[in-house]
Amino acid sequence: MKAYIKLLLLIALNSSLMAQKTHPNLVLTYNDAVQITNSLGSVPLMDKSIDEAVKFVENALNNPMDVPLPKDAGGGYTHERHKQNYNEMYTAGILYKLTGEEKYALFIKTMLDKYALFYPTLSTHPEGKRQTPGKLFWQSLNETVWLLHTIQAYDCIYNWLGDEDKAKYETRIFVPMADFFINECTHEFDLIHNHGTWIVAAVGMTGYVIGREDYVKKALYGSKMTGESGFLAQLDKLFSPDGYYTEGGYYVRYALWPFFIFAEVIHNNQKDLKIYEYRNQILKKALYSALQVTYTNGEFIPINDALKEKTWLSEELVYATNFVYAHYEHDRQLLSIIKLHDKVSLSGPGLMAAKDLMKDEPIPNFKWQSVQFTDGPEGDMGGVGILRYGSVEDQETLLMKYGSHGLSHGHFDKLTFTFYDQGREIVQDYGAARFLNVVQKFGGRYLDENDSYAKQTVAHNTLVVDEQSQFEGNRRRSEEHHADSYCFNAEDINFQYVSAKENNSYKGVSQHRTMVLVNDEKLYRPAIIDVFRITSETEHQYDLPFYYLGHFIYSNFEYEPFTSARSLMGKNNGYEHLWKEAVGIPGKCSELTWLNGERFYSIISNTEAGDQVYFTRIGGSDPSFNLRNDPGFIIRKKAANTIFVSILEPHGVFDPTLEFTKDSYSTFKEVKVIHNNDNYTIISIEGSKNINWILMISNQDSDKSSSHKVKIAGTDYTWSGPISIIKQ
């Protein structure tokens, strides 16, 4: 079917392409520019957005222009300057169209003249080390972003320029740059990856403006125009059917930028392609799934390489929210985010959103939901499950990851989880080891410790077997596999669960993790019950880390603290980055409590004789002090088959303002496995306030309507569905 659709699209393309005679007609169209100009002074948020643009460009006009020869890597002067330059040209182009003031056009022409002078003479960038190098920038990625912006500036002043200038810029800049991307960065160009989207968007937009049909076709269908790569293939392969982006929440933010920019350009140039309808409105689903993979503070839950500072306030989402708002159902939830952005894109959809914000109608907040997203183009490569409870002001959120590897930014972290509460991370994912654009930190690139620590399995809240990372840290092998969703259910807000299996990351070891959110009137907040079953025919060392954030308060077991000398947890696979702070010998049920903000958190686990609990701190083997020195603890068991059962409980109150502390001990006292085989796992949980629960899991049959019955020591346990709880 897909091939058929693509054929139809190809026909449509041939009939409509190169109809563009109007300029500009990329993101900003001529008609929209007229509309925006006519609205001046009457639409506050558009006015504000234009004012900011004017201030930005006026500052450029009042300062010396510089188009330096490329020299520095990310964060360095020439790098930042070329970024500044494309932003200035892009913004000046729009202002020229909106105001008609020639100074803006002249500014772009002057700058393009400088680029035209040396661009054809450049070889690849001197700092282009690890990444695919560009010519202006150390990585071609930045160069595609340069083109994507600059071609819009050029489009805006196209009709104002003389033919000679146009010929100069096209022959000395745009064509050579586009050809460089297609012919010398072919691997990137045909990549099913966000870098591929940037590059095809830039080339395709160039094609529309300068009338190069081949650029547009290659952008849409790949350098060989087979449809195996290019923009449509990216839309097919990078998103699951429900819009989840395989690289995860952090990168989708970045990827949505070129996806939406180019979609809008296609929409404006080839309406009959119906790009916003493509693949059952995949672009709309992509935005909503990206928004759902944030916590209530707007931060993207850090999956894979992710900088935690990034929120949905990022510039990239200004376009995506505006365009989805305009091209689908005018969902007023999106207006609540646009309001937070406090700016709109200088485009037709931006104008519509700004106008609709003026209506005297309520603007509902964005609704975060408990939801499962599938991964993989067919939706059959595992996914992520998100359980949520509570108001936006103070929401418990748990994300469990069980999808595919996630391309080059993927981590070896199948079955990991992160947990949020009180508006922040409580059990964290490290994210990426990188200081974006900070020259002193390896030029702002990913740091060595990103590979040696952040990507390794032990950096995550998931099982490590024999101190090895999943798939022995081999990305190719990891990409051949994915974990599998076992079941997900959030229908009952007081009893939600997510469960997944993973059988490939460690040879001969099967993993099955189930995380259950249980609310109960005896608790302050819902607790998470974490049941991690491991089966193997041979004995292994199993480590389960928990990277808690906050201050250690208490453990119910003795430990030996290393108070005057410290050593490392290991030599490889990320263990060399962990300081060993203490080693504990837990009793039959271990409890560890920490304080974060105004609440206590405890993890109570089914430890037994022979288990160990290590207290760790990130930061070993780190000569440049690149890592954050965050705490964690690791429960270690040696066994063939085993099961880690842990209850994560937020509890009590620590109120320094009212000098008030309550319930700093966990409610839970004992967690016990009373049955565990391939078919069924039954857990008993006891706590104060007469808590006496039985959690029952069917391990092979996840059918909602199946009934189960297990007899243990004369007691019958019966339930239906994969997971159930009895509160006695």
Added chain:
Amino acid sequence: MKAYIKLLLLIALNSSLMAQKTHPNLVLTYNDAVQITNSLGSVPLMDKSIDEAVKFVENALNNPMDVPLPKDAGGGYTHERHKQNYNEMYTAGILYKLTGEEKYALFIKTMLDKYALFYPTLSTHPEGKRQTPGKLFWQSLNETVWLLHTIQAYDCIYNWLGDEDKAKYETRIFVPMADFFINECTHEFDLIHNHGTWIVAAVGMTGYVIGREDYVKKALYGSKMTGESGFLAQLDKLFSPDGYYTEGGYYVRYALWPFFIFAEVIHNNQKDLKIYEYRNQILKKALYSALQVTYTNGEFIPINDALKEKTWLSEELVYATNFVYAHYEHDRQLLSIIKLHDKVSLSGPGLMAAKDLMKDEPIPNFKWQSVQFTDGPEGDMGGVGILRYGSVEDQETLLMKYGSHGLSHGHFDKLTFTFYDQGREIVQDYGAARFLNVVQKFGGRYLDENDSYAKQTVAHNTLVVDEQSQFEGNRRRSEEHHADSYCFNAEDINFQYVSAKENNSYKGVSQHRTMVLVNDEKLYRPAIIDVFRITSETEHQYDLPFYYLGHFIYSNFEYEPFTSARSLMGKNNGYEHLWKEAVGIPGKCSELTWLNGERFYSIISNTEAGDQVYFTRIGGSDPSFNLRNDPGFIIRKKAANTIFVSILEPHGVFDPTLEFTKDSYSTFKEVKVIHNNDNYTIISIEGSKNINWILMISNQDSDKSSSHKVKIAGTDYTWSGPISIIKQ
């Protein structure tokens, strides 16, 4: 003079005392209660405050009452329960007066009956270890707070109670408790300390209600009624003439509570004492100086033992702000804070503030200022200097401390500083090692590490000589001395300075620290120049720590990092709590940069061959993991006379949202001492953007009008006043 005033007061006292026939007449008076009742429904903030009180007490009425036998320390059940009980009685008492509903009175009576049952049988609290024990509580302090609240509840239902009950409560609770305080906690009762204020307030209020003139007199003039101790002596001795409280900002918050409660009670019972006028309106000055010792986020700058979570939103300041608002000039700045409290005290002044918030007049924000406060009752024991620059949203604030020891909560930290920017701490003071009311952490008391680390000199941003703390860590010796203000000037907002000397904390070593805030158009933000002169006749090891907060980015010198094994910085005086992370051999000018939030910070210092720079992390010798694992670095010099010159510069931008980084290197390149003797210090400072400054300090003559002239290598340097700068 003071003796004379006290004599007059004593006469006034005798004539007016025991006039109280009306009940209630402590903080809430009968007349004010009538006023509040009449206002119901028309004064929103008072209504809200009452609603909260009603909810609180209704919850108590609907749940089982418990008056347990004392057992637990701070944070434990019986401790928290008795706290809950006095709050419930206190609030119920007020509600009884406001509503006339008997259920409230009955609730108090029932609870008092339970206390009356066992209070006379109690001996001192089983957990009363380090602190002076009470009977209901592990420290008598909590017990005085119990009495201070409960006597108000009793006052509110006084007229409703039968004589027999009154006799019972007085003979079985109030009199024995007050007598216990006077006779068995005499040391505390006569203490010039906030604990002393709580105890005299509780006893004095009891005296007013039950007509025990001796209690009131002892409360005002001490257990021996000589005036050497008691409330008035506390007002004389705990505050400097400008209202600065000798224990510092954190404790003044707590101390202001009983000071204002008792002041209000005295005001209501003995108007002729003119307590709010006492000592040139010292109570008013006390509040304003407390408010000035906060940062713009409302947090008290942590001097001495201080928990950083405390802000001016603390309950204690609800009373103080209300009463100062009502009894002085109705300063509408205070209303801005009361608005943030979002509640008022249930009292006459609370009603006035709530009403005035309704007026259609602007409410100006509180104005933080650059200011120096003197320390000591006569204002001659040094003090603290605060330099500020910038808006409330993003203010640089530097506090330097050079006062007296600060009683039992004092730290050995003379000449230390803390620095804030971006709404948070950037160079921190550790504060106290304590988890308030957290049972698992030594019952919520001060932890061992508070003495062994937090109080020690090396825990602060000030000089450590020979790895010893100031005064060898001996509090008695420290209390005999104080540092001295040398000069303070904030008239020119672009060139502010504070300078102080300290000659007693290390035998034979004289210290003179000058901190200058310099603003310049070439800088992003004002820089701090820190000139720390040390003179001695013998050679010493001089360590100057900087506890920066943020992530280490860069140093311009080579260092040896301890990547696989770590050891401690020393064995004693707090050094045993510092991990040695690296040791650096700096060149003639060392630079160290870190990132905090969206800004970079660098410290550039005049190091030279032979100096060392240690990278440290707090957390060694800490078997219970009580300390925060925060970073720092220590510059070490070995010399007799020496000088540390450091520039602390906030610079650049790290904007992850816009993916934009700028100026991550410091503007400053070189700092050089070109002259330094007992009379003059001259520093040359060079940086990019043609920065070429000369800072000149007169070390002996701080007269503003003096002129100075120094000839060095043929160049004349002339200036007037103690400190000046030439920008070339």
